[in-house]
Amino acid sequence: MGDFDKKYNIVDEKTPPHELLSGHYKQSFAYYTLRERLPVILTQVVDNLSRDKDEIAEKFGDGAREELKEIVGNISKLKYELQTDKELTPISGTSSDVMTWNIFLSSLNENSRSFFNACWLHSECYMYRRLRSIFELSTHLRDFDYFQKQKENALTCCTESLEKVAKSIDAHKEMERKCFKDFFRRLLKLNLWGNRCDLSISAGKEIIQTGDPYTDIDILDKYILVDQSADVWECVSQDDTKDHPVTFIHDNSGFEIFTDFLLADFIIEQNLASKVRFHVKAIPWYISDVTPHDFHWTIDYLLGHQSETLRTLGSRWKKYLENGKFELCPVNFFWTSPFEFYKMAENDKKLYTELGESKLVIFKGDLNYRKLIGDYNWDRTESFETCLRGFRPSNVCTLRTIKADLICGLKEGVGEELDKSDPDWMVTGKYGVIQFALKN
Numbered sequence: 001m002g003d004f005d006k007k008y009n010i011v012d013e014k015t016p017p018h019e020l021l022s023g024h025y026k027q028s029f030a031y032y033t034l035r036e037r038l039p040v041i042l043t044q045v046v047d048n049l050s051r052d053k054d055e056i057a058e059k060f061g062d063g064a065r066e067e068l069k070e071i072v073g074n075i076s077k078l079k080y081e082l083q084t085d086k087e088l089t090p091i092s093g094t095s096s097d098v099m100t101w102n103i104f105l106s107s108l109n110e111n112s113r114s115f116f117n118a119c120w121l122h123s124e125c126y127m128y129r130r131l132r133s134i135f136e137l138s139t140h141l142r143d144f145d146y147f148q149k150q151k152e153n154a155l156t157c158c159t160e161s162l163e164k165v166a167k168s169i170d171a172h173k174e175m176e177r178k179c180f181k182d183f184f185r186r187l188l189k190l191n192l193w194g195n196r197c198d199l200s201i202s203a204g205k206e207i208i209q210t211g212d213p214y215t216d217i218d219i220l221d222k223y224i225l226v227d228q229s230a231d232v233w234e235c236v237s238q239d240d241t242k243d244h245p246v247t248f249i250h251d252n253s254g255f256e257i258f259t260d261f262l263l264a265d266f267i268i269e270q271n272l273a274s275k276v277r278f279h280v281k282a283i284p285w286y287i288s289d290v291t292p293h294d295f296h297w298t299i300d301y302l303l304g305h306q307s308e309t310l311r312t313l314g315s316r317w318k319k320y321l322e323n324g325k326f327e328l329c330p331v332n333f334f335w336t337s338p339f340e341f342y343k344m345a346e347n348d349k350k351l352y353t354e355l356g357e358s359k360l361v362i363f364k365g366d367l368n369y370r371k372l373i374g375d376y377n378w379d380r381t382e383s384f385e386t387c388l389r390g391f392r393p394s395n396v397c398t399l400r401t402i403k404a405d406l407i408c409g410l411k412e413g414v415g416e417e418l419d420k421s422d423p424d425w426m427v428t429g430k431y432g433v434i435q436f437a438l439k440n
């Protein structure tokens, strides 16, 4: 370790800092996820395919109907492999990430190359990648998104709430103009809580956002265990970095992406940055995650909505897309790779450098958090900077509701208190963190 590393207690990048989270530990959320949640998610895909087979055949042709039988068989096979803790076999497929995945899989230790023995992050990502490869290898359904209906429903079922939030933000605008900092921090918190609504935590069961979470947003402050929103404001309001974009690494469709856009809208309107960039997933991922299609669909849905408030927002965001104030980045398979982000610089230098152009990169959600700090049993008071293990291509912010049993940056005693008062506090999404680290 060099002097800098010692001073800041940076962990050597090559040595695993702590025990990896894994399905091997029966008391863990990893075990529960692999055993209970993921098989349910696979069963649900099968059920939805059989429910929608006529619709699918109409859209993709009769050949698709035939192929569905084979696809269902292959999904059942994947479920069997998962439930019987089989080896993570190579991915077959035609996409450019197949080789990277397979090199990664072959680099795993032989005794940690099965669903329950591998690092949880790796086996869970693997399941979603294998699921995708089943469709990718078909002729008629290679581009079919088996989570699409659920994602669309996550937005359409909460339009009342979208409208209320948008109206109440508009109403507060005049008042909030006196203090942009407070306004920004509220939008940031709204954006944080928008992450409560992912579908994979509920194994696909609908979670509906109701009411107007903006007006009462401060009530939830007691659930924010680390709140560095003031630091994020300081970073984003720097005048000399206006020409640098703010970048979102999106997480979920539905209510969450709407709140991402609201925050991005504020950034553009207040001229905090000339451009906001968005990164999405290349393939269907963890049920709710945004793909390019979901991104455009969301804006078009708002644009065509009967509510004038939503139409206004939709048409403004469409315009931002046209004039480059909003930019959807080309899909990048790094986001659906098994790699933690500290490995980005060596695996995708270009992406790392590109993120470095931003004045701020906002990582949304629980899975991005897991990739930021790795699926390790970190000491819960370890600093966020240390856990990033050198991954600070730009100023980094994470907005994450806590849905997996790993965390860092807590004050001494906070975790222990919660263990007593609310034993499930790490896996329900009830609590959240807004954490920030300066560029390297």
Ligand SMILES: O=P(O)(O)OC[C@@]1(O)O[C@H](CO)[C@@H](O)[C@@H]1O
Binding pocket: 033, 037, 124, 195, 198, 199, 200, 201, 202, 251, 252, 286, 288, 364, 365, 366, 367, 368, 370, 403, 404
């Ligand atoms: O990343 P998101 O959408 O906030 O959450 C994804 C998630 O539901 O899936 C994983 C477990 O299956 C957890 O990390 C997390 O709970």
Ligand SMILES: [Mn+2]
Binding pocket: 198, 251, 252, 286, 288, 289, 365, 367
């Ligand atoms: Mn997600």
